[in-house]
Amino acid sequence: MRPDSSETGKLDLSLSVAELTAQLVDIESVSGSERPLADAIGSALAGLPHLDVHRDGNALVARTDFGRAERVVLAGHIDTVPVHSNLPSRLADGLLYGCGSCDMKSGVAVQLRLAAQLTAAVRDVTYVFYDCEEVEAERNGLLRLSRARPDLLAADLAVLLEPTGAVVEGGCQGTLRADVIARGERAHSARSWLGSNAIHAAGGILDVLRGYAARQPIVDGLSYHEGLNAVGIHGGVAGNVIPDECVVSVNFRFAPDRSTGQAEQYIREVFDGWEVVITDVAGGARPGLGEPAAASFVAAMGGAPRAKLGWTDVARFDALGIPAVNFGPGDPQLAHTRDEHVPIEQIQQCETQMLAWLARPA
Amino acid sequence: MRPDSSETGKLDLSLSVAELTAQLVDIESVSGSERPLADAIGSALAGLPHLDVHRDGNALVARTDFGRAERVVLAGHIDTVPVHSNLPSRLADGLLYGCGSCDMKSGVAVQLRLAAQLTAAVRDVTYVFYDCEEVEAERNGLLRLSRARPDLLAADLAVLLEPTGAVVEGGCQGTLRADVIARGERAHSARSWLGSNAIHAAGGILDVLRGYAARQPIVDGLSYHEGLNAVGIHGGVAGNVIPDECVVSVNFRFAPDRSTGQAEQYIREVFDGWEVVITDVAGGARPGLGEPAAASFVAAMGGAPRAKLGWTDVARFDALGIPAVNFGPGDPQLAHTRDEHVPIEQIQQCETQMLAWLARPA
Numbered sequence: 001m002r003p004d005s006s007e008t009g010k011l012d013l014s015l016s017v018a019e020l021t022a023q024l025v026d027i028e029s030v031s032g033s034e035r036p037l038a039d040a041i042g043s044a045l046a047g048l049p050h051l052d053v054h055r056d057g058n059a060l061v062a063r064t065d066f067g068r069a070e071r072v073v074l075a076g077h078i079d080t081v082p083v084h085s086n087l088p089s090r091l092a093d094g095l096l097y098g099c100g101s102c103d104m105k106s107g108v109a110v111q112l113r114l115a116a117q118l119t120a121a122v123r124d125v126t127y128v129f130y131d132c133e134e135v136e137a138e139r140n141g142l143l144r145l146s147r148a149r150p151d152l153l154a155a156d157l158a159v160l161l162e163p164t165g166a167v168v169e170g171g172c173q174g175t176l177r178a179d180v181i182a183r184g185e186r187a188h189s190a191r192s193w194l195g196s197n198a199i200h201a202a203g204g205i206l207d208v209l210r211g212y213a214a215r216q217p218i219v220d221g222l223s224y225h226e227g228l229n230a231v232g233i234h235g236g237v238a239g240n241v242i243p244d245e246c247v248v249s250v251n252f253r254f255a256p257d258r259s260t261g262q263a264e265q266y267i268r269e270v271f272d273g274w275e276v277v278i279t280d281v282a283g284g285a286r287p288g289l290g291e292p293a294a295a296s297f298v299a300a301m302g303g304a305p306r307a308k309l310g311w312t313d314v315a316r317f318d319a320l321g322i323p324a325v326n327f328g329p330g331d332p333q334l335a336h337t338r339d340e341h342v343p344i345e346q347i348q349q350c351e352t353q354m355l356a357w358l359a360r361p362a
Numbered sequence: 363m364r365p366d367s368s369e370t371g372k373l374d375l376s377l378s379v380a381e382l383t384a385q386l387v388d389i390e391s392v393s394g395s396e397r398p399l400a401d402a403i404g405s406a407l408a409g410l411p412h413l414d415v416h417r418d419g420n421a422l423v424a425r426t427d428f429g430r431a432e433r434v435v436l437a438g439h440i441d442t443v444p445v446h447s448n449l450p451s452r453l454a455d456g457l458l459y460g461c462g463s464c465d466m467k468s469g470v471a472v473q474l475r476l477a478a479q480l481t482a483a484v485r486d487v488t489y490v491f492y493d494c495e496e497v498e499a500e501r502n503g504l505l506r507l508s509r510a511r512p513d514l515l516a517a518d519l520a521v522l523l524e525p526t527g528a529v530v531e532g533g534c535q536g537t538l539r540a541d542v543i544a545r546g547e548r549a550h551s552a553r554s555w556l557g558s559n560a561i562h563a564a565g566g567i568l569d570v571l572r573g574y575a576a577r578q579p580i581v582d583g584l585s586y587h588e589g590l591n592a593v594g595i596h597g598g599v600a601g602n603v604i605p606d607e608c609v610v611s612v613n614f615r616f617a618p619d620r621s622t623g624q625a626e627q628y629i630r631e632v633f634d635g636w637e638v639v640i641t642d643v644a645g646g647a648r649p650g651l652g653e654p655a656a657a658s659f660v661a662a663m664g665g666a667p668r669a670k671l672g673w674t675d676v677a678r679f680d681a682l683g684i685p686a687v688n689f690g691p692g693d694p695q696l697a698h699t700r701d702e703h704v705p706i707e708q709i710q711q712c713e714t715q716m717l718a719w720l721a722r723p724a
Contacts, residue, residue: 081599081600081602081603082600084548103550135601136601173552175551175552175602188695188698189537189589189593190537190615190673191695192589192591192615193576193587193589197571197592199593199594199610200572202568203565203571206564206565206568209561209562210562227551227555229551229554229559229604230559230561230562230598230605231551231604231605232601233561233597233598233608234598235594235595236595239539239594239613239642241593241698242591242593246595251551251602253554309552310553332550332553333556336549336602336603337548
């Protein structure tokens, strides 16, 4: 299934899209450690003379110059969440398992297969491969590219090959992270009543989270689903000291009918009375499927579009004024799970549909 | 106040007990780094021909051989918790400030003054100075001595000169540490309802702690006060992952009418339904003030004895079958605080009372 990619760190773009996905999965690329994979993609692209390749850190941009009236960006991140005893990849019953198989190395494999095969096309294509999508926004490779070289990203439409189950997903939810802090007073734990336990006090923060009811609004005809969760907690000084601080890190996923400012205000209201430090925020994107370029892509791919619940860089293209949609292989509900996998057939279907859309006569 | 002790690392046992305390405080001796202080004590004791001195690592045992029928151990640890911008020592309004002034270099100064002055006594005396009391039990110097040379510790009564405000404190509470673990299931935080949040679940553990009512039992006539507290909490995988584990580290301080086994059983009952891992346990000691040797000491020191709430090495002597009490200068509630200090008058009082008890005709 995977001809020694993990040994050599090389990619073979002549393999099937499924085999190529396995090669990509087997080159570990947790956020911040994408260099070996970026090197492998760079080497593979360097062998394709119809592409003009730029590298920026661990991000790569490869552009065709077919002289077409329309240009489309096909974008994907090459990093993954931490490995969870789910490497190397394995194939079973038509499903490819492994860290990043679904989110989103199968999408990256489709990009690479299109890059290799489309030596001519009805639209010019800009292939974008970038790092650090799974971590805080400031480290995001696409953000870095959009600041340093926005000219490289210019296009009439961007398609992000994030997992959507091969259905067009419109817009995306925003994401906000905040530290909610409980304070107390230190004391020796043998005489705890002389102090005030900040970890016990943080129980009140967890009460808020446990009592939270998610809003599920309809925006531009698509149904979103918000969420508010603790993603980290820490507190403690020593084994015999009543702790004076406990920090709960929360993640708020909000529908695109809230601005980032409104999301922040909501979080401050929910945790009224607690110290709240906003650490990270990225706005969502309204579906925008009425835009001509997006509408043509939806029509070509078929099916009924859905709301995208996870934040994706659709929002970043939206902010650059480029209509953008999500469309890629894999069930988004499997992203970041230990059991992450992708149906081989769905990767093949995405490759076939996009190849037909780009190769088809205008 | 302190004739160049910090320069020379030497102790002058002819100084007043207050001046000697300042010399001891100014030789920094955080747990694990007691060598300079142990060297200084060793040199000072070597000049006293009525003592037989043994050294074991950074612990010292000095014994008289007056041929008396009774032998008493006077014991103190020479280490301190980490310095907290509270060195060197300073004297203000009759109070000596500085790391270890209260816990327990003033007690050690009393030991050393008695050692120097009591060239004859009504009881034989064993002076014990030991290291690593402020850290995990396995490193404790008294434990090491009790294993290597129990013969050196044999006595009819042990007095630990831990801070008690110059009141006899009987027994001590036990201490148990455990990790109480909440589990969940990972998922992407954009679709949190597909997972199960372990940090939210840990709210149930904090509910138990917040609802805990401390038992305050009377044991052998003394009133104890138990305590159950979180001393640490941690959980979280990444900023966009619903966490599958949250660990709450708790510290249970228990009265000496519970054995370590009963304390463990109680914790397992309190956290019934949660995963509980016991990480550390040290039993308490019943007051034992009815024992003849202890009763005579209590009578000689005067005042109404109190319960000792913090764990002390009284428990270790108790386990060796030696009645033991706590009696020393300093307010125990100031131990481990940055503002730690001791009233000069209280150090002098302890020296005077104990000198009278030992020098008094039988």
